[in-house]
Amino acid sequence: SAVISQKPSRDICQRGTSLTIQCQVDSQVTMMFWYRQQPGQSLTLIATANQGSEATYESGFVIDKFPISRPNLTFSTLTVSNMSPEDSSIYLCSVEDWAADGYTFGSGTRLTVV
Protein backbone atom coordinates (compact mmCIF):
# COMPACT_ATOMS: atom_id res chain seq x y z
CA SER A 1 0.00 0.00 0.00
CA ALA A 2 1.00 3.62 -0.46
CA VAL A 3 3.24 5.21 2.16
CA ILE A 4 2.71 8.89 2.92
CA SER A 5 5.35 10.96 4.66
CA GLN A 6 3.91 14.08 6.23
CA LYS A 7 5.87 16.81 7.95
CA PRO A 8 6.18 18.49 10.27
CA SER A 9 4.53 16.12 12.72
CA ARG A 10 3.78 18.97 15.08
CA ASP A 11 4.46 22.67 15.45
CA ILE A 12 3.67 25.57 17.73
CA CYS A 13 3.27 28.82 15.84
CA GLN A 14 2.65 32.45 16.63
CA ARG A 15 -0.61 34.00 15.52
CA GLY A 16 -0.35 35.94 12.29
CA THR A 17 2.31 33.66 10.82
CA SER A 18 1.96 30.90 8.20
CA LEU A 19 2.91 27.23 8.23
CA THR A 20 3.46 24.97 5.23
CA ILE A 21 2.77 21.26 5.61
CA GLN A 22 4.29 18.79 3.18
CA CYS A 23 3.09 15.39 2.01
CA GLN A 24 5.22 13.01 -0.01
CA VAL A 25 3.77 9.77 -1.43
CA ASP A 26 5.93 6.82 -2.48
CA SER A 27 3.87 6.28 -5.65
CA GLN A 28 2.19 8.45 -8.25
CA VAL A 29 -1.37 9.41 -7.45
CA THR A 30 -3.89 11.48 -9.35
CA MET A 31 -5.60 13.17 -6.44
CA MET A 32 -4.44 14.19 -3.00
CA PHE A 33 -6.79 15.29 -0.25
CA TRP A 34 -6.26 17.62 2.71
CA TYR A 35 -8.33 17.30 5.89
CA ARG A 36 -8.63 19.28 9.09
CA GLN A 37 -9.54 17.82 12.47
CA GLN A 38 -10.36 20.40 15.11
CA PRO A 39 -9.95 19.38 18.76
CA GLY A 40 -12.48 16.74 19.74
CA GLN A 41 -14.08 16.79 16.30
CA SER A 42 -14.23 14.62 13.22
CA LEU A 43 -12.29 15.08 10.01
CA THR A 44 -13.44 17.66 7.49
CA LEU A 45 -12.19 17.84 3.93
CA ILE A 46 -10.47 21.12 3.11
CA ALA A 47 -9.65 20.59 -0.57
CA THR A 48 -8.77 18.14 -3.30
CA ALA A 49 -5.51 18.69 -5.17
CA ASN A 50 -4.92 17.50 -8.72
CA GLN A 51 -1.57 17.80 -10.40
CA GLY A 52 -1.49 20.61 -12.94
CA SER A 53 -4.70 22.32 -11.91
CA GLU A 54 -5.99 24.47 -9.10
CA ALA A 55 -7.24 22.73 -6.00
CA THR A 56 -10.96 22.31 -5.44
CA TYR A 57 -12.03 23.72 -2.08
CA GLU A 58 -14.95 22.59 0.07
CA SER A 59 -17.53 25.01 1.35
CA GLY A 60 -16.12 27.12 4.14
CA PHE A 61 -12.50 26.91 2.98
CA VAL A 62 -10.81 29.45 0.71
CA ILE A 63 -7.59 29.53 -1.24
CA ASP A 64 -6.30 32.69 0.43
CA LYS A 65 -6.38 30.98 3.83
CA PHE A 66 -5.31 27.48 2.70
CA PRO A 67 -3.22 27.72 -0.48
CA ILE A 68 -2.27 24.32 -1.89
CA SER A 69 0.46 23.34 -4.30
CA ARG A 70 0.66 20.13 -6.32
CA PRO A 71 3.82 20.33 -8.44
CA ASN A 72 3.94 16.62 -9.37
CA LEU A 73 2.14 13.30 -8.88
CA THR A 74 3.87 12.42 -5.59
CA PHE A 75 3.96 15.67 -3.64
CA SER A 76 1.67 18.36 -2.26
CA THR A 77 1.80 21.18 0.27
CA LEU A 78 -0.89 22.89 2.32
CA THR A 79 -0.20 26.31 3.80
CA VAL A 80 -2.19 27.62 6.75
CA SER A 81 -1.97 31.39 6.38
CA ASN A 82 -2.29 34.25 8.85
CA MET A 83 -2.94 31.80 11.65
CA SER A 84 -5.16 32.38 14.66
CA PRO A 85 -5.75 30.11 17.68
CA GLU A 86 -8.86 28.77 15.90
CA ASP A 87 -6.55 27.14 13.36
CA SER A 88 -5.17 24.84 16.06
CA SER A 89 -6.00 21.41 14.65
CA ILE A 90 -4.59 18.23 13.23
CA TYR A 91 -4.08 18.49 9.47
CA LEU A 92 -3.91 15.27 7.46
CA CYS A 93 -3.26 14.45 3.83
CA SER A 94 -4.74 11.42 2.11
CA VAL A 95 -4.61 9.54 -1.16
CA GLU A 96 -6.79 6.90 -2.74
CA ASP A 97 -4.77 3.72 -2.54
CA TRP A 98 -5.90 1.12 -5.06
CA ALA A 99 -3.39 -1.42 -3.78
CA ALA A 100 -4.82 -1.28 -0.28
CA ASP A 101 -8.46 -0.64 -1.22
CA GLY A 102 -9.68 2.71 -0.08
CA TYR A 103 -7.95 5.80 1.24
CA THR A 104 -4.67 5.99 3.13
CA PHE A 105 -3.73 8.86 5.44
CA GLY A 106 -0.51 10.54 6.44
CA SER A 107 0.44 10.60 10.10
CA GLY A 108 -0.89 14.13 10.51
CA THR A 109 0.47 17.52 11.59
CA ARG A 110 -0.60 18.70 15.03
CA LEU A 111 -0.67 22.49 14.90
CA THR A 112 -0.98 24.73 17.93
CA VAL A 113 -1.33 28.48 17.40
CA VAL A 114 -0.51 30.72 20.36
Add this chain to the structure above:
Amino acid sequence: GIQVEQSPPDLILQEGANSTLRCNFSDSVNNLQWFHQNPWGQLINLFYIPSGTKQNGRLSATTVATERYSLLYISSSQTTDSGVYFCAVERAQGAQKLVFGQGTRLTINP
Protein backbone atom coordinates in the same frame (compact mmCIF):
# COMPACT_ATOMS: atom_id res chain seq x y z
CA GLY B 1 -24.46 15.85 0.85
CA ILE B 2 -24.36 12.41 2.37
CA GLN B 3 -24.95 12.10 6.11
CA VAL B 4 -22.96 9.68 8.26
CA GLU B 5 -24.12 8.96 11.80
CA GLN B 6 -22.21 6.86 14.30
CA SER B 7 -23.42 5.41 17.55
CA PRO B 8 -22.82 5.38 20.39
CA PRO B 9 -20.75 8.57 20.68
CA ASP B 10 -18.97 7.23 23.76
CA LEU B 11 -18.45 3.71 25.08
CA ILE B 12 -16.66 2.68 28.26
CA LEU B 13 -15.95 -1.02 28.81
CA GLN B 14 -13.85 -3.32 30.92
CA GLU B 15 -11.01 -5.24 29.40
CA GLY B 16 -12.26 -8.48 27.87
CA ALA B 17 -15.70 -7.17 26.95
CA ASN B 18 -17.17 -7.20 23.46
CA SER B 19 -18.53 -4.15 21.66
CA THR B 20 -20.52 -3.20 18.59
CA LEU B 21 -20.19 0.16 16.88
CA ARG B 22 -22.73 1.30 14.31
CA CYS B 23 -22.56 3.56 11.26
CA ASN B 24 -25.64 4.70 9.35
CA PHE B 25 -25.37 6.52 6.06
CA SER B 26 -27.98 8.34 4.02
CA ASP B 27 -27.13 7.45 0.41
CA SER B 28 -25.63 4.75 -1.78
CA VAL B 29 -21.88 4.37 -1.34
CA ASN B 30 -19.07 2.78 -3.31
CA ASN B 31 -16.61 2.95 -0.44
CA LEU B 32 -16.94 2.54 3.30
CA GLN B 33 -13.97 2.42 5.63
CA TRP B 34 -13.52 2.01 9.37
CA PHE B 35 -10.57 3.80 10.97
CA HIS B 36 -9.05 3.79 14.43
CA GLN B 37 -7.44 7.01 15.58
CA ASN B 38 -4.85 6.39 18.24
CA PRO B 39 -3.96 8.86 21.02
CA TRP B 40 -1.20 10.34 18.85
CA GLY B 41 -3.73 11.27 16.18
CA GLN B 42 -2.68 8.69 13.63
CA LEU B 43 -5.51 7.26 11.55
CA ILE B 44 -5.27 3.51 11.08
CA ASN B 45 -7.30 1.89 8.31
CA LEU B 46 -9.15 -1.10 9.81
CA PHE B 47 -11.45 -2.19 7.02
CA TYR B 48 -12.44 -1.30 3.50
CA ILE B 49 -15.96 -2.70 3.43
CA PRO B 50 -18.55 -1.18 1.06
CA SER B 51 -20.54 -4.40 1.42
CA GLY B 52 -20.30 -7.83 3.01
CA THR B 53 -18.36 -9.07 6.01
CA LYS B 54 -14.65 -9.09 6.83
CA GLN B 55 -12.67 -10.25 9.82
CA ASN B 56 -9.19 -9.40 11.04
CA GLY B 57 -8.28 -11.04 14.31
CA ARG B 58 -10.51 -9.75 17.11
CA LEU B 59 -12.13 -7.22 14.80
CA SER B 60 -14.82 -7.82 12.23
CA ALA B 61 -17.10 -5.60 10.20
CA THR B 62 -20.33 -6.01 8.30
CA THR B 63 -21.92 -3.61 5.84
CA VAL B 64 -25.50 -4.04 4.64
CA ALA B 65 -25.45 -1.64 1.70
CA THR B 66 -29.14 -2.06 0.86
CA GLU B 67 -30.08 -0.93 4.37
CA ARG B 68 -27.32 1.69 4.56
CA TYR B 69 -25.53 0.69 7.71
CA SER B 70 -22.30 -0.88 8.84
CA LEU B 71 -21.25 -2.51 12.10
CA LEU B 72 -17.81 -2.86 13.63
CA TYR B 73 -17.37 -5.64 16.19
CA ILE B 74 -14.54 -5.73 18.69
CA SER B 75 -14.21 -8.89 20.74
CA SER B 76 -12.18 -9.48 23.90
CA SER B 77 -11.31 -5.80 24.15
CA GLN B 78 -7.81 -4.74 25.22
CA THR B 79 -6.69 -1.39 26.62
CA THR B 80 -4.85 -0.76 23.36
CA ASP B 81 -8.22 -0.75 21.58
CA SER B 82 -8.99 2.58 23.23
CA GLY B 83 -9.30 5.58 20.94
CA VAL B 84 -11.76 7.00 18.47
CA TYR B 85 -13.31 4.86 15.75
CA PHE B 86 -14.44 6.61 12.59
CA CYS B 87 -16.66 5.42 9.80
CA ALA B 88 -16.12 7.19 6.47
CA VAL B 89 -17.99 6.79 3.19
CA GLU B 90 -17.61 7.81 -0.40
CA ARG B 91 -20.89 8.52 -2.11
CA ALA B 92 -21.59 6.42 -5.20
CA GLN B 93 -22.66 9.48 -7.20
CA GLY B 94 -20.80 12.76 -7.10
CA ALA B 95 -17.36 13.97 -6.15
CA GLN B 96 -14.64 11.54 -5.16
CA LYS B 97 -14.05 12.14 -1.47
CA LEU B 98 -14.49 10.56 1.95
CA VAL B 99 -17.10 11.90 4.34
CA PHE B 100 -16.54 11.07 8.00
CA GLY B 101 -18.96 10.35 10.80
CA GLN B 102 -18.49 12.00 14.18
CA GLY B 103 -16.79 8.97 15.63
CA THR B 104 -17.21 6.68 18.64
CA ARG B 105 -14.81 7.25 21.52
CA LEU B 106 -14.00 3.86 23.04
CA THR B 107 -12.36 3.60 26.45
CA ILE B 108 -11.23 0.18 27.67
CA ASN B 109 -10.43 0.08 31.37
CA PRO B 110 -8.08 -2.56 32.83
